[in-house]
Amino acid sequence: MVSPLAYIHPEAKIGENVEIAPFVYIDKNVTIGNNNKIMANATILYGSRIGDGNTIFPGAVIGAIPQDLKFQGEDSTAEIGNNNLIRENVTINRGTAAKGRTIVGNNNLLMESVHVAHDALIGNGCIIGNSTKMAGEIVIDDSAIISANVLMHQFCRVGGYVMIQGGCRFSKDIPPYIIAGREPTTFSGINIIGLRRRGFSNEVIENIHNAYRIIYQSGLNTTDALKKIEAEFEINKEIEYIISFIRNSERGIIR
Template sequence: MSIHPTAIIHPGARIGRDCVIGPYCVIGEHVELGDRCRLHSHVVIDGHTRLGCDNEIYPFASIGLRTQDLKWQGGVTRVEIGDRNTFREGVTVHSATGDGGATIIGSDNHILAYCHIAHDCVLGNHIIMSSYAGLAGHVHVEDQAVLAGYAAVHQFCRIGRLAMVGGCSKVVQDVPPFMLADGNPAETVTINKVGLERAGIAEEVQAALRQAHKLLFRSGLSLPNALARIEAELPPYPELRHLVNFIRSSSRGISR
């Protein structure tokens, strides 16, 4: 373990093996760092916050502090973070609003400079948030999604698996899995072809997703009728089942 003499670590904090804690970092009483985490310098981690192993946090990031939500009434709220995440300069991750709640981030995510993850968000794995992207409260982001720079996501929206949100987009409704959304407000433009190829999704599955996109966003059908045709006419690939279930479970509607 390497701890710079200017770092301030509460005696109650739990620091894993082989962590590196750089100059002027501040770690609160209820923080737990897993093994081999690296805090470069000027990092603040506070609140009831737990990080897994091999996370890397760059200068001026702030993780685990109290929500900005005006509904805050006290209590114990948490931030739970998995393994092998990168938090670049100036990233903010806030704790949940309600007593017993949690902001949750999975593993292998890359959160780039000055991104914001607000209270009660839930992020999966292998997500990329490019610089200045922001998530309002209660946003859910599924695995392998990408948010380009300056994208802003409204409260309670969901970003589906392997979806791509274009730069400077304003997301006010759910972005379906495997799709590319762009604009202000964001609209679903096409399938996320580059993301699907990089993820190794088979060409026949991509072709089926293209047909599903046409039925959902180009046919003029209502969503229930488009979903019924997807189930009746297209192969029952797991990706299509996930797309259909995601849309059916939407409470804010779909970015169309």
């Protein structure tokens, strides 16, 4: 299962049933779990922590030092969960002193040439399209779909169950359950098809839709819109998530 043409540092920890192809490079201070497949010319560098059941395609680089001039060589990690597909030429940098680690959760698909910068946090069940670039300390919540060639500014957060149109660029947060698109990137409705596919009931979808009508179409400022939602809506977990996301947004949300 391990090619003699691969380089594995003697201090690296490799689990069971791991397939390592020719010309793979695995550095010291690396831990790789069970049932992973690492294809030719992948590079797993210092500080990488990889869970179980992942497939890493040719040319991927995990654990490279951050592209941050403030980085001083501090110990940090790039942590990959379980059952991820990391396609060709994906780059996932390790953390800095800011957070100490970059995290990609479970069951994600990172398509060709995606870049995940230092201290980023990607949740579970996300799909990230070809050549999308994520700057440092971004957060992507669970089940988000980000199309190809999206540019995401540092410190931004993307909510769960969103759909972001290809080619978007943004420097504000994108709240959960919506579609974001156009130029500049704006609210383009809620992600009805995605929510139905994920098993959300029509009643829940309608509540989400009504909440966003107040946020985006009532003419109220964000603070007053959230107060109106709290006064008039039954606060289930979806509405609570929307309110909490927007209220805690440091960069403000897209309009």
